[in-house]
Structures are given as C-alpha cells and as structure tokens.
Amino acid sequence: MQSKKILNEGGDAVDEMLDGILAAHPQHLARADGSARAIVARNGPRPGKVGLVIGGGSGHEPTFVGFVGRGLADAAAIGNVFASPPPDPVLACTQAANGGAGVLYMYGNYAGDVMNFDMAAEMAAMDDIEVRTVRTTDDVASAPRGRRETRRGVAGNFFIFKAAGAACDRMLSLDEVERIARKANDRTFTMGVALAPCSLPQTRRPNFDIGGDEMEIGMGIHGEPGIARGPLKPANAIVDEMLDAILAEMAAAQGDRVAVLVNGLGSTPLMELYIMNRRVRQRLDAAGLAVHATWVGNWCTSLEMAGASVTCMHLDEELTTMLDHPCDCAMFRAG
Amino acid sequence: MATDAAAIRAMFGTIATDVEANKDELCRLDGVIGDADHGIAMSLGFAAARDAAAALPDDAEPTAILNAAAKAFLNAVGASCGPLYATALMRAGAAVKGKTTLEDADVVAMVAAMAAGIRDRGKAELGNKTMYDAWAPAAQAATDAAAAGLAQAMQAAEDAARKGAEATKDMVASKGRAERLGERARGHVDPGAASAVVVIEAMRRALA
Numbered sequence: 001m002q003s004k005k006i007l008n009e010g011g012d013a014v015d016e017m018l019d020g021i022l023a024a025h026p027q028h029l030a031r032a033d034g035s036a037r038a039i040v041a042r043n044g045p046r047p048g049k050v051g052l053v054i055g056g057g058s059g060h061e062p063t064f065v066g067f068v069g070r071g072l073a074d075a076a077a078i079g080n081v082f083a084s085p086p087p088d089p090v091l092a093c094t095q096a097a098n099g100g101a102g103v104l105y106m107y108g109n110y111a112g113d114v115m116n117f118d119m120a121a122e123m124a125a126m127d128d129i130e131v132r133t134v135r136t137t138d139d140v141a142s143a144p145r146g147r148r149e150t151r152r153g154v155a156g157n158f159f160i161f162k163a164a165g166a167a168c169d170r171m172l173s174l175d176e177v178e179r180i181a182r183k184a185n186d187r188t189f190t191m192g193v194a195l196a197p198c199s200l201p202q203t204r205r206p207n208f209d210i211g212g213d214e215m216e217i218g219m220g221i222h223g224e225p226g227i228a229r230g231p232l233k234p235a236n237a238i239v240d241e242m243l244d245a246i247l248a249e250m251a252a253a254q255g256d257r258v259a260v261l262v263n264g265l266g267s268t269p270l271m272e273l274y275i276m277n278r279r280v281r282q283r284l285d286a287a288g289l290a291v292h293a294t295w296v297g298n299w300c301t302s303l304e305m306a307g308a309s310v311t312c313m314h315l316d317e318e319l320t321t322m323l324d325h326p327c328d329c330a331m332f333r334a335g
Numbered sequence: 336m337a338t339d340a341a342a343i344r345a346m347f348g349t350i351a352t353d354v355e356a357n358k359d360e361l362c363r364l365d366g367v368i369g370d371a372d373h374g375i376a377m378s379l380g381f382a383a384a385r386d387a388a389a390a391l392p393d394d395a396e397p398t399a400i401l402n403a404a405a406k407a408f409l410n411a412v413g414a415s416c417g418p419l420y421a422t423a424l425m426r427a428g429a430a431v432k433g434k435t436t437l438e439d440a441d442v443v444a445m446v447a448a449m450a451a452g453i454r455d456r457g458k459a460e461l462g463n464k465t466m467y468d469a470w471a472p473a474a475q476a477a478t479d480a481a482a483a484g485l486a487q488a489m490q491a492a493e494d495a496a497r498k499g500a501e502a503t504k505d506m507v508a509s510k511g512r513a514e515r516l517g518e519r520a521r522g523h524v525d526p527g528a529a530s531a532v533v534v535i536e537a538m539r540r541a542l543a
Contacts, residue, residue: 011379057414080379082370083414111510112415115456119418200372203362207371222370225519 002204003304010201014058014080021065025330028069035092037078037085039065041329044074044097050168050177051075051097054106054161055090056113057082059198060221063157063300064107066331072165073106073329077120081200081303082222084112090120094129102130102174106161106181108153109135132174134181136160138190138311140245141218141227148186154221155263155300156188159313159323162334166325184319189249190261191242192309194219195232198266198302217241221265221302235272239279242310247287250314254288259323261311264298268306273297280310292320299332338437338485338542343397344388346541347404351385353537354378354530361533365526368508368519373526376414381534383411384424396435401428416527419453419466426452439485442542443477446492446535450474457510464506464520466527472499473535489539496535500528 007013015036022029022039032038045051054064055077064076075093079085084107094103105121107113114135121131136153138160143150153160163184167177194216197206207223210216215233218226233241252258262277264270273296284291292315300309313319326335354361354377361374387407388400395403405424409417430448431441450470453459459467476495480488503525507518 079413080372080376082372083376083412084417086410086413086417088410110415111457112413112417115415115418116413200362200375202375203359203371205362205366205371207366220370223366224370225368 003199013201028330032092032096035089037089038092040075040096043070049099050101051103053093059303062331069329071169071327084116087120094124105133138188155309156190156311160184163322166322187314189246190311194307196306198305235275236279243283257290257292257315259313260294262296263309265305265307266301267304347385347388349541350537351381380408380412383407398428422452422456423449443481447474463510464508464525466531469496469499469528469531486543489543496532503528
C-alpha cells in the first residue's frame with residue numbers, strides 16, 4: 001500500500017516546497033540568479049566576508065535551507081529528495097555567497113555530495129573563487145573511530161554549520177573559518193535510532209522494512225541500515241546506548257562543557273524527544289559534564305521516519321563563542 | 336553497419352524507456368542497502384538525456400549529442416549517478432570526437448570510455464560493489480569481441496555486465512552509501528550495477 005502524503009505530483013515536491021518556503025520567508029531568503037535550487041540569504045553575503053555554502057538532498061528540512069541567514073549559511077544548494085544537488089546550483093550559490101574572501105563548502109560526507117560539490121569547486125576555481133571544503137562526519141555509528149573521515153554527516157550539522165557560520169559572520173579569514181569548521185566537526189558526535197521507515201514522495205513506499213517491535217541503532221538519515229537491529233527498548237536504555245558511544249568518543253574531562261541536540265527524524269513527537277533529553281541530562285550530570293545549551297526538536301529530519309538522534313558538541317571557549325553568536329535564519333534564530 | 340547521430344539519439348530513447356520500466360525494481364534493490372531512490376534518479380536522468388538529445392538540430396554530431404545528454408543528466412539528478420553517468424557520457428563523446436558516423440570499433444571505444452569515466456569519477460576499483468563492477472567487465476568483453484562485429488561485441492558486453500552485477504551479491508561494499516553496511520551488504524546486488532545492466536542491454540538493442 002502506498003503511504004498517505006499531502007502532495008500534488010511527487011516529482012514536483014521539492015520545487016513546490018521551495019516556493020512555499022520563499023513565500024513564508026521573503027525577508028530571509030531569495031533564489032539566486034538563474035537557479036531555482038540555489039537559495040541565498042538576503043542579508044548574508046557581503047564584501048570581505050567568507051561565504052558559507054551548504055547543501056544536500058531534500059527531505060531533511062529544516063536542514064539545509066532553514067539554516068540560511070545572516071550569521072549562519074549564506075546559501076544552500078538543494079537537491080532532489082535524499083539526492084545531492086548537481087554542480088550548477090552549487091556554483092550559483094558560490095557566486096552569490098562570494099564576497100571576495102573565499103567560500104567554504106560544508107555538507108555531509110556522502111559519495112554523491114562529494115562528487116557534485118567537487119565538480120562545482122572546479123568550476124568556481126575557473127571563476128577565480130577560492131573554495132575550501134569541510135565535510136561533516138559526526139555519525140559515530142557509520143564507521144569505526146579509526147576511519148572518522150569515512151563517516152557520514154547527520155544531525156550534528158546543526159552545530160558544525162553554526163560554528164562555521166559564526167566564524168564567517170565575525171569576518172575571520174578563510175584559513176580561520178576552515179580551522180574552526182574542522183574543529184567543530186572533530187568535536188561533534190551523533191548517534192541515532194530508527195523505529196519506522198519513511199517513504200519518498202515519488203514512490204510513497206517504505207524505504208526499508210522493520211518489524212513492528214524492532215528498532216535499528218545507528219540507522220542513517222536516508223534509511224541506510226545501521227549497526228544493529230533488535231527489539232525496541234525503553235527510552236532510557238536507548239539513550240544509554242547512544243551516550244555510551246558518544247561519551248567514549250568524546251573523551252571529555254570532568255567539568256567540560258557540551259551542547260546537546262536531541263533531534264527527531266520526522267514523526268517522533270516532542271514528548272518522546274524530551275523524555276530522551278531527560279536521560280541525556282542525567283547521563284551528562286553523572287559524567288560531570290556541564291550542559292551549556294540544549295535544543296530539542298526536528299532539526300535534521302528524514303521525511304516522516306520515526307526515530308531520533310542525540311548529538312553532543314564538546315565545547316571549548318572558541319566553540320562556545322561561535323555557538324552563542326547571533327544568527328537570524330528562516331527556521332532558526334540564536335543570540 | 337555504421338552508427339549515425341540518429342542512432343545515438345534513438346539509443347537514449349531506448350535507455351530511458353528501459354530504465355523507466357525497471358524503476359521500481361531498482362528502487363527496491365536500493366532500499367535494501369541504500370536509500371531507495373536509485374531508480375528514480377536513473378529514470379529522471381535518462382529522460383532528461385533523451386529530451387536533450389532530441390532537442391538538438393538534426394545535423395548535430397554524435398559528440399554534441401552525448402555532451403548535451405551528459406549535461407542534462409547531471410542537472411536533472413545530481414546524486415551520485417549524475418556525476419558518474421555525466422562523466423561517462425562526456426568521455427563517450429570525447430572518444431568519437433569529430434566523427435559523423437561511427438564504425439563498429441568506435442561504438443566499442445565509446446563503451447570502454449564510459450567505463451573509464453565511471454572509474455575515474457567515482458575512484459572505484461573492481462570489487463568495491465559499485466556500478467563499475469558491471470561496467471568494467473562489459474567494456475573488457477566488448478573490446479575483446481570487437482573483431483567479431485558489433486552485434487557480438489555488444490552481446491558480450493551485456494553478458495559480462497550481467498555476470499558482473501550478479502557477482503556484486505558476494506561483495507562487501509567499500510564505496511558509496513552501502514560502505515557503512517559492512518557484512519550486511521553481502522547477499523544483495525548493488526543497485527548501480529543492476530541499472531548498468533539495464534543501460535548496457537538497451538545500448539545493445541539500440542546500436543547492434
């Protein structure tokens with residue numbers, strides 16, 4: 001049976017969503033010249049500032065387009081559902097975000113995104129725009145610690161993009177922005193769990209099978225299978241499994257500060273996310289870590305997938321400053 | 336039998352039709368080890384390639400048709416198959432540059448160039464459980480059988496692609512999204528290799 005969705009034509013979903021977003025947020029967002037899938041911050045790009053271009057497949061809203069705005073990303077290239085954007089909208093974003101100080105690309109580390117953004121970077125180089133790239137790799141479940149560079153980027157994008165966007169907004173150099181972006185990525189750790197699949201607008205069929213009483217630890221935000229499937233456990237046990245993995249990697253000292261993101265994948269209610277956050281706080285308190293800030297909500301979704309992830313960013317003074325720096329985006333405000 | 340620009344155009348029509356017919360099966364395969372969108376991306380890409388090829392003036396040369404198809408595929412899709420097939424088609428165009436009609440050996444060179452383009456763009460090696468595991472043996476088989484004529488060469492390519500795709504069942508992925516699956520990917524055909532068989536078979540039917 002096909003899933004029920006509020007759609008016109010499935011193939012028009014992304015463009016119609018963007019029309020609706022632009023209609024809702026005209027003070028924040030506009031389309032870049034010549035590309036329907038390149039969305040630019042109205043008050044973001046300016047001379048002398050490093051431009052931050054993010055992007056990826058649709059279906060993760062408010063990631064990526066919702067994080068375009070002054071103080072965060074200057075532009076987002078929008079792909080089809082769960083598919084990297086092609087090079088053309090990335091290039092249009094690059095040109096719109098370019099203030100003469102270079103442009104940083106940031107996106108989750110997926111094979112398609114890497115190829116398309118790299119092709120765009122080659123095209124930008126021909127326009128004499130210096131492009132650097134920092135790929136996010138926060139999903140601890142997606143590869144062993146020794147192969148961090150092969151991990152995928154998931155909800156931790158929220159913190160990592162935020163830190164880099166703040167560095168850009170503070171008019172730091174491309175070298176400095178890149179350094180801070182890499183540090184933010186190195187110190188951000190996410191682990192997720194999925195309970196039920198989502199379905200793509202064009203197929204309206206579940207993108208994976210899972211038993212009615214099962215959960216999958218470590219599942220990716222496109223439904224890529226995770227590290228283990230087993231019976232659904234109570235919230236505290238799920239969070240404990242996530243925090244065990246995150247804390248082991250973070251190797252924080254007593255008294256260190258962290259930022260927390262409890263993220264819903266689409267159809268898991270806030271009630272359950274806050275129940276998870278209760279346990280997250282208990283665990284961090286027990287580990288002697290101070291929580292500087294917490295966000296609970298749907299920040300990096302996977303259409304209507306059921307499930308959640310927990311992200312911790314291990315803060316230092318510099319990252320705290322970047323996290324607290326104001327930003328004003330269509331779907332996220334801080335400071 | 337020489338292959339002219341009209342045949343190249345018709346080839347994109349055949350590929351688009353065949354990929355569309357296999358769309359749901361390709362999505363199903365991808366759902367097992369990926370994100371279930373491979374059939375959609377391939378279908379969108381080759382429909383765009385077909386339309387771009389058809390929109391060119393009648394006197395366009397094969398290289399221009401292949402390049403237009405490459406660009407259209409890329410911009411319709413993105414994803415990972417966008418850069419891979421766009422590069423394959425641009426390399427095919429480069430392999431037959433300056434020719435208005437293609438001899439049998441040119442068509443075989445085109446297939447070999449496509450496989451090389453996919454390898455270079457994806458940085459894939461044999462055994463990585465990717466579409467290259469179908470394209471590489473197909474290109475090799477076509478090259479080896481080229482002297483026997485185009486029909487035999489393309490049939491050899493199709494057979495080798497099918498065998499190569501089947502062999503991905505026993506592989507553990509080390510590229511692309513399925514890489515994170517480890518041993519759990521074993522036992523499943525790589526969707527990119529499966530769609531490569533559809534494309535190569537369509538090329539055989541259209542050209543040979």
